[in-house]
Amino acid sequence: MRILLDKFSKSFGSTNIIEDMNLEVGSGEMLALLGPSGCGKSTTLFAVCGIHRPTSGRILFGTRDVTDLPSQERNVGVVFQSYALYPHMTVEENIGFPLMVRRIASADIKKQVADIADLVHIGDLLGRRPAQLSGGQQQRVALARALIRRPDVLLLDEPLANLDAKLRLEMRSEIRRLQKETGITAILVTHDQVEAMSMCDRIAIMKSGEIVQIATPSEMYKDPRTSFVASFLGNPPISFLKGKAQQGAFVLGENGLCLPIAALSGIPDGTTLSLGVRPEHFGTAGGIPVEGKVVFAETQGRENLYDVVLPDGSVLRSIQPVRDDVKPGDSVRWNLDSASTFVFAEDGRRL
Amino acid sequence: MIAPAAVMISLFFLMPVILTAIFAMTNMSTATGISGGAWQVTQGAVNRLKTAMPELANGIAEPRFVVDEEGLAALEALKLKAGFTTELRTSHMGEVFPSRREAERVIKALKDRPSTREVKQISDLFNRSVLNTRFETRDELMASLKKLGFTLTPAEQDTVAKATYTGWVWTTENFRIIGNSPDMAQIFLNTAFYVSVTLLLFNVSYALFLAITTHYMPASTASIFRAIWLLPRITPVVIYVLLWKWLTWDSGFISMFVGQFGYPPKNYLLDSAYNAWFFVILINGFIGASMGMLVFSSAIKAIPQTQFHASEVDGASRWQQVRHVILPQLRWPILFVTCYQTLSLLASFNEILLSTRGGPGKATEVWSLAAFHTALNNYTGNLEYGLGAAMALVLVVVGIVLSLIYLRIFRYDTLISKPLIED
Numbered sequence: 001m002r003i004l005l006d007k008f009s010k011s012f013g014s015t016n017i018i019e020d021m022n023l024e025v026g027s028g029e030m031l032a033l034l035g036p037s038g039c040g041k042s043t044t045l046f047a048v049c050g051i052h053r054p055t056s057g058r059i060l061f062g063t064r065d066v067t068d069l070p071s072q073e074r075n076v077g078v079v080f081q082s083y084a085l086y087p088h089m090t091v092e093e094n095i096g097f098p099l100m101v102r103r104i105a106s107a108d109i110k111k112q113v114a115d116i117a118d119l120v121h122i123g124d125l126l127g128r129r130p131a132q133l134s135g136g137q138q139q140r141v142a143l144a145r146a147l148i149r150r151p152d153v154l155l156l157d158e159p160l161a162n163l164d165a166k167l168r169l170e171m172r173s174e175i176r177r178l179q180k181e182t183g184i185t186a187i188l189v190t191h192d193q194v195e196a197m198s199m200c201d202r203i204a205i206m207k208s209g210e211i212v213q214i215a216t217p218s219e220m221y222k223d224p225r226t227s228f229v230a231s232f233l234g235n236p237p238i239s240f241l242k243g244k245a246q247q248g249a250f251v252l253g254e255n256g257l258c259l260p261i262a263a264l265s266g267i268p269d270g271t272t273l274s275l276g277v278r279p280e281h282f283g284t285a286g287g288i289p290v291e292g293k294v295v296f297a298e299t300q301g302r303e304n305l306y307d308v309v310l311p312d313g314s315v316l317r318s319i320q321p322v323r324d325d326v327k328p329g330d331s332v333r334w335n336l337d338s339a340s341t342f343v344f345a346e347d348g349r350r351l
Numbered sequence: 352m353i354a355p356a357a358v359m360i361s362l363f364f365l366m367p368v369i370l371t372a373i374f375a376m377t378n379m380s381t382a383t384g385i386s387g388g389a390w391q392v393t394q395g396a397v398n399r400l401k402t403a404m405p406e407l408a409n410g411i412a413e414p415r416f417v418v419d420e421e422g423l424a425a426l427e428a429l430k431l432k433a434g435f436t437t438e439l440r441t442s443h444m445g446e447v448f449p450s451r452r453e454a455e456r457v458i459k460a461l462k463d464r465p466s467t468r469e470v471k472q473i474s475d476l477f478n479r480s481v482l483n484t485r486f487e488t489r490d491e492l493m494a495s496l497k498k499l500g501f502t503l504t505p506a507e508q509d510t511v512a513k514a515t516y517t518g519w520v521w522t523t524e525n526f527r528i529i530g531n532s533p534d535m536a537q538i539f540l541n542t543a544f545y546v547s548v549t550l551l552l553f554n555v556s557y558a559l560f561l562a563i564t565t566h567y568m569p570a571s572t573a574s575i576f577r578a579i580w581l582l583p584r585i586t587p588v589v590i591y592v593l594l595w596k597w598l599t600w601d602s603g604f605i606s607m608f609v610g611q612f613g614y615p616p617k618n619y620l621l622d623s624a625y626n627a628w629f630f631v632i633l634i635n636g637f638i639g640a641s642m643g644m645l646v647f648s649s650a651i652k653a654i655p656q657t658q659f660h661a662s663e664v665d666g667a668s669r670w671q672q673v674r675h676v677i678l679p680q681l682r683w684p685i686l687f688v689t690c691y692q693t694l695s696l697l698a699s700f701n702e703i704l705l706s707t708r709g710g711p712g713k714a715t716e717v718w719s720l721a722a723f724h725t726a727l728n729n730y731t732g733n734l735e736y737g738l739g740a741a742m743a744l745v746l747v748v749v750g751i752v753l754s755l756i757y758l759r760i761f762r763y764d765t766l767i768s769k770p771l772i773e774d
C-alpha cells in the first residue's frame with residue numbers, strides 16, 4: 001500500500017520540527033529514512049502510524065486519507081526505538097497482544113505466535129518477561145509483535161541497533177525477505193547507512209526536518225545532491241578539500257594543486273568551492289598525481305585505509321587493496337580520479 | 352546508627368502496642384483506678400457473691416452488732432448513765448447480734464432503763480456492719496468478717512476477697528466479653544460493612560476511576576480535576592465535616608432545597624441508619640479517594656509513554672489499554688492503597704465521631720469508635736480502659752491478618768521482579 005505524505009508539517013508547541021514534507025513510498029517498497037539524530041525521523045514515523053496528528057498536511061495510505069484516523073484503525077506495525085514491550089506480559093503475550101485485542105481465538109494466537117517467534121529466533125524465550133531478555137532479544141520480540149498481524153504498513157525505528165554484527169546481517173535479510181514476501185510497504189529509520197543501502201529500495205536523507213534527497217542507494221552514492229548527502233553515504237566517508245574555482249579548474253590553496261574539472265566550466269573565478277573525494281577515487285588508479293604524507297594507516301583485512309595530509313594541511317582518505325610498502329610517516333605520490341569527484345558550492349549544493 | 356533507630360522504634364512504635372496488650376489483660380476502669388485497690392463490701396460485691404455463697408452474701412449485707420471495747424469507749428464518751436457501760440461490759444462483752452432488733456432488745460433490758468432515744472443511740476455505737484467499709488488489706492477484711500462471726504474456709508476467703516477487691520486484676524474476661532456480647536458482634540458487622548464499602552467503592556474503585564480518567568485528559572484539565580479532588584484531604588477535618596453537617600442539618604442545604612417541594616425539614620445525617628451510613632461513607636470516601644487517586648495517577652505516569660503508543664498501534668481500544676496495560680501495572684499501588692486504607696479506615700474514627708458520633712443510636716458505631724467510647728469517653732462515666740485496650744488489640748490483630756491476606760491475594764512474591772536468567 002502506497003504511503004503519501006502531502007505537505008506534512010509537525011510542530012511541538014512553537015518549535016517546528018517538520019515543515020511541508022512531501023514523501024511518497026510506493027506500494028511494496030521499503031524506504032530508509034536516514035539522517036542525524038534529532039532530525040525528525042521518529043516524528044515522521046509517529047505521524048504515519050497515527051500517534052502524532054500532523055499540524056498540517058495530509059497522510060494517505062493508498063488513496064485513503066488517514067490523516068484523522070486513529071492509530072487503531074490504520075493497521076500499521078511499528079517497532080519502536082525503545083521496543084515498548086509490556087513488562088508485565090510474557091514474550092508470548094507481548095507478541096500475541098495485537099491479535100488478543102482483536103479477540104482472536106487463543107489457540108490461533110498461540111500457533112501464530114509460535115510461528116513468528118521461530119522466524120525471529122526467539123521460540124525458546126516465549127515464557128520469559130521482557131526484563132529477563134537481552135536488548136537484542138527484546139528487539140526481536142518487538143519485531144515479531146509488529147509483524148504478527150500482517151500489517152499494511154511496517155514502520156521500523158532502528159530495529160537492529162542492539163543486535164550483534166552477525167545477527168544484524170541475518171535480521172537484515174530476514175526483514176527484507178519478509179517484507180518482499182508479504183508485499184508490506186515499509187519505512188526503516190536508521191542511522192546506519194550500510195543498513196539503509198543494503199535493505200532498502202530507496203533512501204530518503206533527512207536533515208533538520210527536511211528531506212534533502214530521495215534516490216536508490218546506488219544513485220545516491222554516485223550522484224549526491226549536496227555535500228551533506230555525500231558525507232552521509234559511504235564507509236569510510238568521503239573527504240573534502242577546500243579551494244577556489246580558476247579557469248574551469250579547482251585550485252587547492254595558494255598555488256597548490258590544480259584539478260581540471262568539467263563541471264566547473266562557467267563558474268566565475270575565485271568562487272569558494274569544496275571538492276568531495278571518495279576514498280576509492282584516490283590511490284593507484286586515476287589521472288592526477290597528488291603528493292602528501294601518510295599520517296594514519298589501518299588495515300581492514302581485504303583493504304587498507306590511509307589518511308594522507310596534503311602540503312596545505314587538508315586530508316584525503318584512500319582505500320586500496322592490501323599493501324605493505326606504505327607506513328605512517330612516508331611521503332607518497334598517489335593519483336586522484338578527478339572525473340569521479342564531486343564539486344560543491346559553499347552552501348553545500350552540488351555543481 | 353542502629354541504636355537511636357531501635358530506641359525510637361521501641362519507644363514510639365512498639366511500646367504503644369505492648370502497653371495496649373498489657374492493658375487488655377486487665378479489668379482496669381475508672382472504678383478500679385490504674386494503681387492498686389482496696390477491699391470493700393459494696394452492694395455490687397454482695398451481688399457478685401450471691402450466686403456462690405448466698406448465705407454469706409445475705410449476712411454480709413445485713414448490719415451486725417458486736418459488743419466490744421471500741422463501742423464501750425464510745426459509749427463512755429457519750430456521758431450517758433455509767434451503768435450502761437458497766438453492765439454491757441460485765442454481762443454482754445463479745446456478744447454478736449445478727450440484727451438491730453436483737454441488739455436493741457438487749458440494750459432495752461439493761462437495768463438502768465435507757466430511753467428509746469438512748470437505745471437507738473447506743474445500738475448505733477455497736478453497729479459493726481462491713482457493708483461499704485473500706486479495708487486497706489485483705490487481712491483486715493478477713494479479721495473483720497471473723498469478728499462478725501463469719502468463719503470462712505481459705506477457698507471461701509479467696510472468693511470473698513476477689514468479689515470485694517476494688518483495684519484492677521489480671522484477667523482475660525475482656526476477650527470473653529468481646530467474644531460473647533451481641534453488641535460487640537453488631538459493632539463488628541458495622542465495621543466490616545463500613546470498611547469494605549468505603550474501601551471498595553471509594554478508596555480503590557473511585558480513586559482508580561479518577562486516576563484513569565484524568566490520565567486521558569489534557570494535562571492542564573487533569574491537574575485542575577486532581578486539585579479539586581484533593582480539597583477534602585487538605586481541608587481540616589473539623590471544617591470539612593462541618594460543611595457536611597451544614598448540608599444535612601434540618602436547616603441545611605438539603606432540607607432547604609427539598610423544602611421547595613413541600614417536604615418538611617429534617618436532619619438527613621441522623622434521621623435514619625440508612626442515611627447516616629450513606630453520609631458517613633461519602634464523607635470518608637471523598638477523603639480516601641484523593642489519596643488513591645494521587646498514588647494511582649503517579650503510577651500511571653510512571654508507565655512509559657511508548658507503551659501507550661504501542662498498544663494503540665497494536666489496535667487496543669481505550670478500555671483494552673486500561674484493562675491490559677494500565678491495570679496490570681497498578682497491582683502494587685492497588686495493593687498498597689488497599690492495605691493502607693484498610694488499616695486507616697479500621698483505626699480512624701474522627702470523621703464519624705465528628706459527624707454522627709456513632710448514631711443514630713449505635714447505628715454507625717464502628718470498632719475503633721466503640722473502643723474510644725469504652726475506654727476514654729462515655730456517658731456513664733465508667734471508662735473501661737481494659738476492655739477498650741482489648742478492643743484496640745483486636746483491631747491490631749485484624750489489621751495484621753488482613754494485610755497478610757492482601758499480600759497473598761495480590762501475590763506479593765511475583766511483584767518482586769526475578770533476576771535475569773542467564774542463557
Ligand SMILES: Nc1ncnc2c1ncn2[C@@H]1O[C@H](COP(=O)(O)OP(=O)(O)OP(=O)(O)O)[C@@H](O)[C@H]1O
Nearest residue numbers: 012017035036037038039040041042043044081191
Ligand atoms: N513530544 C515532543 N515535544 C517537543 N519536542 C519534541 C517532541 N518529540 C520530539 N521532539 C523534538 O523533535 C525533534 C525530532 O525528534 P525525533 O524523535 O523525530 O528525532 P529522530 O530523528 O528520531 O532522532 P534519533 O535518531 O535520535 O531517534 C528533536 O529535536 C526533538 O527534540
Ligand SMILES: [Mg+2]
Nearest residue numbers: 041042081157
Ligand atoms: Mg528516533
